[in-house]
Every structure is written in structure tokens, then in C-alpha cells.
Amino acid sequence: MSRAKEVITCKAAICWGVGKAVTVEDIQVEPPKATEVRVKMLCSSVCHTDISSLQGFPHNQFPLALGHEGIGVVESVGDEITNLKEGDLIIPTHMGECEECENCVSGKTNLCLTHPLRVNGLMPDNTSRLSVRGQTLYHVLSCTTWSEYVVVDVNYLLKVNPSINLAHASFISCGFSTGYGACWKEAVVETGSTVAVFGLGAVGLGAISAAKMMGASKIIGVDKNEMKKEKGEAFGMTHFINTNVSDKSASDLVKELTGMGVDYCIECTGVASMFTEYVEATKMGTGKTIAVGIGTELVVPFGLVAIQFGRTLKGSVFGGIKAKSDLSIIAHKCQKQEFPLEELFTHEVPLVDINKAFELLKQLDCVKVVIKM
Template sequence: MINSINCSVVETVGDEVKNLKEGDMVIPTYIGECQECENCISGESNLCLTYPLRLCGLMLDNTSRMSCRGQKLYHPMGSATWSEYTVIDVNYLVKVDPSMNPAHASFISCGFSTGYGAAWKEARVERGSSVAVFGLGAVGLGAISGAKMLGATKIIGIDTNEMKREKGEAFGMTHFINPSSSDKSPSELVKELNGGMGVDYSFECTGVGPLLTEALEATKVGLGKTITVGIRAENFVPVGLLSILFGRTLKGSIFGGLKITSDLPIIADKCIKQEFPLQELFTHEVQLTDIEQAFELLKQPNCVKVVIKI
């Protein structure tokens, strides 16, 4: 995973900005939190209605603040962070302690925090429960870490990359499954590790369509809960109907259900206190001018996070 969102330093602020100043260290985010709309006050959703996720590449007023040679440029995910400079609405920024490692701050701008939040805010993993995590990239490792922090006693990581076993164990994984070494399905292998029963919670972090049904099937009949956070290339994926009819719950999640004002600072504080082994994510680093190299690095089996520096 290339770190698409980042950690930045404020260059200048607009006249109406009161809570930030030049030189502040910030994390750009792709959702906001007004703490006043129906979703914010519900306590059940992080999808603010006042400062929503912008997929159109434009600011809230449907204009762009960037251009090149007279041509309008767009703000991907509202933040345009694969750039040296960007303009962003202040409501999509989180100020962090300048003592924080910038690379670690960038890891919690997306990726790791998405998985951690999925366990913490979406699944609300209970102490003593069992968990299966499909895909051990930064998101999956975050889900493992969140499950561990919440007291899950059996945490099963599933990945076809054998090198992810060590990474998973560093974050709290108790069992590892490599489906490519067996003729059985991933869900069957999960049940074998749990006495023939499914797990209490599963997290689909790969974006691979067929694994969504596998993640559902890996949970307990009647009680299992699956959180899907993996981004898929296709908009529609088939889901096994019986997997749902047998009482399991499937829940989608953006940014792991985290609210940027209420929740992200808590994770940032845990990072500063070194409660997560985030250095395990930092496997490669390239300059922004060499960003094409970053895409090649993603093909290497030992790659977890590529940090892009300016």
C-alpha cells in the first residue's frame, strides 16, 4: 500500500481559520466531523453530512483551488496528498503533536487506523472473542491490533503471502492461515482452528470480491459479524445469500468508523506512547519524484507500506 494520505505542515491559512496556524503538523483526512448533524450526534456513524466524503475531486463549493497551465486540477479524495502543496478545507484536517514520527502520523491518516477503527468502532470486538482478518496489509494489521487491544483471545490472520506471518504476529495475531497451501477454502480453514465453529468477527481487508462471502462464512451462524473495508475495483460483487440468511451480519465501513475529531486524536496519542509497533509497517521509502518506483515496490512480497517523502 502506498501512503495516499499523509502528514503535512501548514504553509498558510485562510482569514477565517482560527484553530490552525503556520507550522502546525496536521493529518489531512477525506471525511470531516461537524458534531452537529444527524449522523455525528447519533454515535452510530462517522459519515458526517456537513463535511462529507468528496469523490468528485472538488471542494465543498464544487470548485477547485488548484490549476496547472490554466487547466483545472482536481483534489482526489478532497485532499490531493500526492503533491508537494495542496489546498484543503480546514474541516478535513487534524492537528497532531509535532513530536510524532511523521511516517507514523501518515500511517494513521488511512490504512492502519482504518483497520483499527473497524475493530474498535464498527465491530466493537468483545473481550474473549475470536476474530479472523482477511488480508494482512496495513489495514488488516490495524484490525489485528484493534482486536488485540479490545481483548480478543483468538486472532486469525489470512494471507497468501507467507512473509505476512511475522508481521501479523508483531501486531497480536495468534494463528496464521495461508490458503494457497491447502485445497480447502479459507472459511473452512478458519472453522478448523475454532473447533468447527466460525469466529465471532471477521474483517475483509483485501478488496477481492469472492473473499467477502468467505469472510461471512468464516463467522458463526446466527451471531457472526463481518466488517468489509477493502476497496474493490468493481462496484458490485456477489455475496452468498445463505451466508446472510443464516443470521450473520455484514457491515460496510469508511475509515473504520473513526471520527476525525473524536477518535483520531486518541489513536495519535497511542502512537506517541508507542502502543503500536508501527515501525513494522515502514518497509520502503521513495521521493515524490520517484513515485513510479513505489508502484513497483508494491509487487515485492515484503512490502507493507511505501512512504513517499518530499
């Protein structure tokens, strides 16, 4: 019997405030409104932004229903939905793409003005379909994925091929695609150019994958974890720098491999104190650094001279990836197994053991933790 018009009670990972423990509790998920879809989540994964959300970023609204990476199946749709139906496999996206607003048609940015990045923890109508013990639940961005069910506005969903690997689809819903897009859409790496990628988690490995696809001649991975060398090479890295085994600065180590520095630097760490190093690792006059990492320090100490010598520092959300036109291309490549995404899948936990995921992330061999619903 269909539950399309009923409130569903299900399990979800909840945090009640900064510094509070994450608990798995029964929550209530309302039916979708006219332009919304209720989704049964099948598989989720952990992104660094999920950790930041526990510390009050990008908003400080609690109680918080966690998670933003994942893939699920349509359980029911609102009355005005015509492009999705029960049983469709979808990826929730934290950005929308109307294809008609000034930003969308400009070709200059992926930040849609009609369906913007949601940073208040609520639906586009500024309400929530989730509650716990009678209290409104907020989500990290456009939805929550560490929940058995969730309601998402249709403009923040991408339908994908049912043959796609569920865990791999979860990885491309945010992290991997962010790095991939940073090289593909933001840096627009040229054939024969040189690229340095700082931080070899899922985002950094996505950047390496795109740099290889774009034809970069030298792809330098920079990390303090020696175990990331093998991962980087699997995605196309040509050189590896372990910053823990040298007293030299990271930018000097990059210049030792390139002479004058790289053409492009992709910053995937969010370490504020390192931003001058990221920029100075690029060539004077033409070097370009794309900042995609987000840490807990939102004020960046920065050496102005690094920019005054003609280099460029560009901020990026989701690596410049558009939620429909670009992410669908990445999803097709994922479905065709064009990326070695199995290299990212290092650990798995059930939703009820979500706190184990945070401990696993501290292990040197951990890249992505998959959450089975």
C-alpha cells in the same frame, strides 16, 4: 517573506487519465480561501485506494493530483481560521466531523452530513485550488498528498503533536486507522471473542492491533503471502492461515481453528469473489463481518444463504473512525508509540521517483511505501 497570498508553483504526481502514466510535474497551488489552509506536505504514503484512483475510483475526473495519506505543516491560513496557525503540524483527513449533525450526535456512524466524504475531486465549494498548465486538477478525496503543497478545507484537518513520527502519522491518516476502527468502532470486539482478519496489509494489521487491544482471545490472520505471518505476529496475531497452501476454502480453514467460526471477520482485501467466504467464516446466528476493503470490482457475487443463517455483513468507511474525536485518540497512541508502526515502513522513495513505488508494491516484503517530499 510570506507567500500567503501568492500562487505557489511546486511538484506533484499527476495522472491524466485511466491507463495513463503517472508523471511528476509543476503545478500551481492557489492561496487558501477564508475557511481553508494551505499545507506544505512533509511525508506521504501509498494506500491501495491511490491505485484504485488511477482506474477511475472513486471518481473519473482527470487530470488527477494523487495521494490521500500524509502529514504536513501549515504554510498559511484563510482569513476566518482561528484554530490553526502557520507552523502547526496537521494530518489531512478524507472525512469531516461537525459534532452537531444528526449522524454525528447519533453515535451510530462516522459519516458526517455537514462535512461528508468528498468523492468528486473538488473542495466543498466544488472548485479546486490546484491547476496544471491552465487545467483544473482534481484530488482523490478531500485533498492530494503527493504534492509539495496543497490546500485543504479546515474541517478536513487534524492538528497533531509535533513529536509524532512523520511516517507513522502518515500511516494512521487512512490505512492503519481504517482497520483499527473496524474492530474498535464497527465490530466492537468483546474480551474473549474470536476475530479473523482477511488481508494483512496496513489495514489488516491495524485490525489485528485493535483486536488485541480489545482483548480478543484468538486473532486469526488470513493471507496468501507467507511473509505476512511475521508482521501479523508483531501486531498481536495468534494464528496464521496461508490460503495458498491448502485446497480447502478460507472459511473451512478458519472453522478448523475455531470449531463453529469466529465471532468477527474483518475483510481488508476488497476481493469481490471472496465475500461469501468472509461471511461464512463467522458463527451462524451471531457472526459479524465488517467490509472495509475496496477493490476494482464494485459488484459483489454473494451467497445469500450465508446471511440467511443469521450472520451480519456491514459496510464501513474509514473503519467507523470519526475524523476528530476518534482519530485524535489514535494519533495520541501513535505519538506515544503504542503501535509497532515501524513494522509497516518497508520502503521509501522521493516524490520524483513515485513510479518506483508502484513497482515496490508488487514485492512480497512490501507493506507501506513512504514518499519523502
